[in-house]
Amino acid sequence: MSQIGVDTLRKEAWDKVTGAAKYNSDRLESNMLNARILTSPYAHALIKSIDTSKALKSDGVLAVITGDYLPVLTGSIIEDRPPIARDKVRYFGEPVAMVVAHSEQEVMKATKLIEVDYEPLPVVNSINQSISSQAPLIHENIGKYFCPDTTVQPRAGSNLLDHVRIRKGDMDRGWNESDIIIDLKTFLPQSDHLAMETRNAVAEILPDGRVVISTSSQAPFAVKEEISKIFGIAEGDIIVNVPYVGGAFGGKATVDLEFLAYIASRAVGGRKVRIANSREEDISSSPSKVGTESTVKMGATNEGIIKALEATYFVDCGAYAGTGPRMAKAIASDCTGPYNIENVHCDSYSVYTNHSYVTSYRGFGHVAFTFAMERAMDKLANSLNMDPLDIRMKNAISEGDTLATQAKITLSNTGDLKACILKLKESINWEEGNRIVEPNGMIRAKGIGCFWKTSNSPINAASGVAITLNSDGSINLNFGATEIGPGMKTTIAQILAEKMKMDIDNIHVFMEVDTQLSPKHWKTVASMTTFMVGNAVIKAAEDLMEQLKSLAAIVLACTPEELDVKGQRVYLKDDPDRGIQFKKLVQGYEYPGGSAIWGPIIGRGTYIMKHLVPLDLKTGKGKTGVSWTLGAQGVEIEYDPIRYTYRLLKAATAIDVGKVINPKTARGLIMGGMSMGLGLGTREEFIYSDNGMLENTSLRTYKLIHFGENPEYIVDFIETPQIDGPFGARGLAEYGILAIPGALANAISLAVGMDFDKLPISPELIWKTKTGGKYDSL
Amino acid sequence: MIKIAKATVLNLHINGEYREVLVKPSDTLLYTLRNLLGLTGAKPGCENGDCGACTVLIDNRPIKSCLILTVETIGKRILTIEGLKDVPIQKSFVENWGFQCGYCTSGFLMVCHSLAQIHPNANDHTIEEWLQSNLCRCTGYEEIENAIKSILTGTVRT
Numbered sequence: 001m002s003q004i005g006v007d008t009l010r011k012e013a014w015d016k017v018t019g020a021a022k023y024n025s026d027r028l029e030s031n032m033l034n035a036r037i038l039t040s041p042y043a044h045a046l047i048k049s050i051d052t053s054k055a056l057k058s059d060g061v062l063a064v065i066t067g068d069y070l071p072v073l074t075g076s077i078i079e080d081r082p083p084i085a086r087d088k089v090r091y092f093g094e095p096v097a098m099v100v101a102h103s104e105q106e107v108m109k110a111t112k113l114i115e116v117d118y119e120p121l122p123v124v125n126s127i128n129q130s131i132s133s134q135a136p137l138i139h140e141n142i143g144k145y146f147c148p149d150t151t152v153q154p155r156a157g158s159n160l161l162d163h164v165r166i167r168k169g170d171m172d173r174g175w176n177e178s179d180i181i182i183d184l185k186t187f188l189p190q191s192d193h194l195a196m197e198t199r200n201a202v203a204e205i206l207p208d209g210r211v212v213i214s215t216s217s218q219a220p221f222a223v224k225e226e227i228s229k230i231f232g233i234a235e236g237d238i239i240v241n242v243p244y245v246g247g248a249f250g251g252k253a254t255v256d257l258e259f260l261a262y263i264a265s266r267a268v269g270g271r272k273v274r275i276a277n278s279r280e281e282d283i284s285s286s287p288s289k290v291g292t293e294s295t296v297k298m299g300a301t302n303e304g305i306i307k308a309l310e311a312t313y314f315v316d317c318g319a320y321a322g323t324g325p326r327m328a329k330a331i332a333s334d335c336t337g338p339y340n341i342e343n344v345h346c347d348s349y350s351v352y353t354n355h356s357y358v359t360s361y362r363g364f365g366h367v368a369f370t371f372a373m374e375r376a377m378d379k380l381a382n383s384l385n386m387d388p389l390d391i392r393m394k395n396a397i398s399e400g401d402t403l404a405t406q407a408k409i410t411l412s413n414t415g416d417l418k419a420c421i422l423k424l425k426e427s428i429n430w431e432e433g434n435r436i437v438e439p440n441g442m443i444r445a446k447g448i449g450c451f452w453k454t455s456n457s458p459i460n461a462a463s464g465v466a467i468t469l470n471s472d473g474s475i476n477l478n479f480g481a482t483e484i485g486p487g488m489k490t491t492i493a494q495i496l497a498e499k500m501k502m503d504i505d506n507i508h509v510f511m512e513v514d515t516q517l518s519p520k521h522w523k524t525v526a527s528m529t530t531f532m533v534g535n536a537v538i539k540a541a542e543d544l545m546e547q548l549k550s551l552a553a554i555v556l557a558c559t560p561e562e563l564d565v566k567g568q569r570v571y572l573k574d575d576p577d578r579g580i581q582f583k584k585l586v587q588g589y590e591y592p593g594g595s596a597i598w599g600p601i602i603g604r605g606t607y608i609m610k611h612l613v614p615l616d617l618k619t620g621k622g623k624t625g626v627s628w629t630l631g632a633q634g635v636e637i638e639y640d641p642i643r644y645t646y647r648l649l650k651a652a653t654a655i656d657v658g659k660v661i662n663p664k665t666a667r668g669l670i671m672g673g674m675s676m677g678l679g680l681g682t683r684e685e686f687i688y689s690d691n692g693m694l695e696n697t698s699l700r701t702y703k704l705i706h707f708g709e710n711p712e713y714i715v716d717f718i719e720t721p722q723i724d725g726p727f728g729a730r731g732l733a734e735y736g737i738l739a740i741p742g743a744l745a746n747a748i749s750l751a752v753g754m755d756f757d758k759l760p761i762s763p764e765l766i767w768k769t770k771t772g773g774k775y776d777s778l
Numbered sequence: 779m780i781k782i783a784k785a786t787v788l789n790l791h792i793n794g795e796y797r798e799v800l801v802k803p804s805d806t807l808l809y810t811l812r813n814l815l816g817l818t819g820a821k822p823g824c825e826n827g828d829c830g831a832c833t834v835l836i837d838n839r840p841i842k843s844c845l846i847l848t849v850e851t852i853g854k855r856i857l858t859i860e861g862l863k864d865v866p867i868q869k870s871f872v873e874n875w876g877f878q879c880g881y882c883t884s885g886f887l888m889v890c891h892s893l894a895q896i897h898p899n900a901n902d903h904t905i906e907e908w909l910q911s912n913l914c915r916c917t918g919y920e921e922i923e924n925a926i927k928s929i930l931t932g933t934v935r936t
Contacts, residue, residue, distance in 0.1 A: 009872060009873075010872075010875075012880070013872040014868075014872065015880075016877055016880030016883050017868040017869075017871050017872055017877070017883060017887060018819075018859065018860070018862070018868065019817070019818070019819020019820075019858065019859035019860045019862075019884050020819075021880050022818065023821070023881060025821070025822065026812070026818035026821075028812060028813050028816075028818065104809075104813075105804075194915055195879070195881075195915060196821070196823050196829065196831055196879065196881040196882045196913065196914070196915050196916075197821070197823070197879070197881045198822075198823070244879070244880065245879065246821070246879050246880070246881030247878075247879040247881060247915050247916055248879075249915070278825065279823065279824040279825065279826065279828075279829075484879060485878035485879030485880070485916045486878060487878065664875045665875065667875075668875045668878060668916075668917060668918075668921060669878070671917065671918035671920055671921075672878060672915075672916050672917050672918055674918055675917070675918035675919070676915075698824065698826055698828065699823075699824045699826065699828035699829055699913065700826065700828050704913055704915065705919075706910045706913065706919075707906060707909040707910050707912070707914075707919045707922065707923070708905075708906035708909070708910055708919070710918050710919045710920065713918055713920050
């Protein structure tokens with residue numbers, strides 16, 4: 001039976017329903033010390049002094065650490081962030097000191113005894129304030145920081161970290177050919193990843209200097225590399241282990257608590273120290289999702305063909321660069337959405353503010369431009385009195401077009417957008433109309449949007465797979481992608497089982513990642529695991545079969561070419577009854593007479609991204625990924641025009657994933673993405689006070705979608721193969737989120753009859769927009 | 779009334795067994811389970827009663843173990859995920875893809891198991907009322923809804 005397109009149960013399913021699954025937060029050992037941070041109550045302030053004397057005298061305390069101990073700067077793009085603040089704090093929640101004590105209780109008590117004297121500074125509380133000429137400087141040394149990413153250009157004497165330019169075609173021509181011009185401004189606030197397992201890490205320095213870190217990370221190899229680079233430790237002396245991860249969504253791709261765990265361990269002579277965020281710290285202290293503002297101007301003909309796009313994006317990176325500039329670049333490079341636009345002018349700016357610093361978040365910035373483009377598309381359709389779905393069909397990207405970065409579009413590297421739109425048209429019953437007034441006065445409205453996204457990965461992103469075998473002929477599969485939830489360990493096992501033509505139950509997956517044992521995988525991010533590790537595991541299977549056939553050829557007195565592999569057996573193609581089982585080969589073959597040949601068989605496979613080109617600094621010409629998975633989404637709501645409230649009725653996705661490896665897993669990922677998109681659309685946002693304090697740092701005040709608030713989900717897959725993908729598969733895990741906020745805003749705007757270009761859209765916002773908020777009475 | 783003013787050895791009834799454990803009056807049940815008894819199936823997600831990842835059953839009713847002190851459980855029957863052995867909701871979660879990362883799963887399973895015991899014929903409203911106590915960030919809840927409904931009705935909804 002084929003393993004591709006089959007609902008194979010997750011390898012770890014029974015671990016996860018019995019409590020047997022161990023996460024890093026479950027690593028609670030009696031010899032562990034506990035570390036905890038004291039965080040800044042100010043968004044921007046000078047640290048005048050820190051008095052640690054009382055904390056040091058508190059019971060059970062072994063160390064109180066400030067930024068003066070091991071003063072380093074960290075950052076994968078710009079090295080601008082001290083793990084513990086020094087001299088000044090730049091956001092509410094920033095670590096200012098760390099205590100190490102025996103027990104959790106002791107460390108909590110002692111943290112409160114640290115006395116910090118601050119001198120508050122003027123706060124940069126918005127993008128507008130950040131770019132104003134009178135803005136206070138958040139980083140006095142902005143022009144002097146070391147930038148590991150050599151393409152970023154922080155501007156000295158400003159709060160501007162980077163400016164990415166896209167210049168394609170001829171804008172004058174584009175505007176001349178346009179009969180109509182659409183303008184809009186959008187605003188998407190910062191928000192949180194809200195993975196259920198808060199970030200946590202354990203570090204220990206062994207007597208010979210080896211550093212052992214276990215962490216809830218999406219990027220164990222990045223942890224190893226960053227710790228090595230920042231603290232000058234040989235990479236081989238650092239071992240990073242990651243068990244199951246309790247959700248990540250991009251938030252665990254940045255090295256964060258691992259720095260603190262290492263510093264804490266070093267401060268107490270290398271003893272094993274655990275640090276775990278409280279929920280409040282996870283929201284306010286660890287990195288969050290970017291906030292974005294945009295101005296978009298789009299020109300089109302009276303027939304609805306887009307001729308020009310001028311877009312400006314500002315990315316609120318918060319107090320430190322984090323991964324912000326890379327997302328700003330991703331926004332610029334894919335800014336057209338999956339539409340063919342020949343003339344494009346896009347500027348994407350990354351700015352510092354006194355907000356939470358940022359890292360990758362599901363969609364890697366693509367939600368921001370998708371929201372702006374899909375609102376623009378609806379406004380265009382509205383202005384031209386055209387059907388919103390038709391106008392998207394007319395401009396849908398297709399083979400032969402080019403991206404804003406001038407990279408070529410093929411059917412293989414994108415998929416069939418028109419097929420997705422048509423599938424959506426059917427699934428959301430578009431024909432019945434997109435705004436229906438029900439007999440009870442409720443308004444049922446539908447909004448749609450199209451999306452695409454690529455990996456925006458480094459040009460050398462790579463994956464490896466190692467396979468060993470057991471004496472019963474079963475396989476051990478080991479690779480460096482962490483199991484953060486999307487079921488990657490099972491998907492890769494399915495691909496291997498398919499290639500080996502064997503029962504997947506006989507493939508045993510190493511569920512953890514250990515950087516000393518597992519072949520490197522760049523990071524478990526960018527929806528790239530199936531594609532990258534999938535390609536690597538195919539090569540590993542081929543390598544394995546070649547070895548098995550070579551050995552079997554000796555035993556069976558034939559050539560390897562005459563042999564085939566199936567059901568953990570190597571056999572003659574022309575005489576399948578004549579063959580030999582894996583179990584007699586995998587540890588070496590033993591002749592009946594007694595002598596033996598070969599030895600344990602080990603399979604290996606690798607993959608590295610090919611033909612990626614960094615963006616040209618002046619024109620943005622380049623190639624940022626191997627493929628752009630695309631699709632169309634719709635949201636149906638029921639709006640109450642009396643109360644200004646709405647209910648979510650349906651959310652639908654039609655996506656071209658090339659090939660579905662595991663349908664139920666794929667459907668679950670798309671639904672989960674839609675759920676997060678609806679969260680962004682309806683409620684999720686960081687609320688900063690006038691002085692830059694983050695006000696909603698708990699799950700009581702930062703609301704997520706709960707059971708029962710979800711709409712009915714519709715998911716359809718189109719399968720236009722990606723030629724270089726494993727069995728034709730493209731990435732899909734992040735994609736459910738992308739156009740949902742835009743589609744929701746389109747539905748609400750249509751229902752209410754007013755424009756909603758900022759998120760989230762609460763009933764209160766609708767009421768204020770509709771009435772001016774003036775006529776409230778009790 | 780029992781008065782406990784300092785660390786005291788308690789004999790707790792957990793998963794059908796009596797366990798002796800040294801408890802301070804301020805210890806939450808979540809802390810005792812995870813840090814002292816190694817029962818890490820109950821997860822800390824907020825330690826504020828908002829997420830439900832730490833839910834256990836006390837005398838068959840779901841309780842967020844971060845919101846109850848261990849000393850309050852004296853003489854009561856505590857059931858954690860480790861004590862659920864082959865009950866229908868576990869298989870149902872597996873078969874309905876009721877989880878992705880799995881971190882919220884123990885808590886959801888305890889709520890669902892209790893619901894199935896107490897309200898075997900629960901309607902949609904009751905199901906919603908019970909399951910809104912917990913948060914899942916990975917799924918869109920549809921899978922969890924299918925999982926609970928399949929054990930309440932005895933058939934898997936497709």
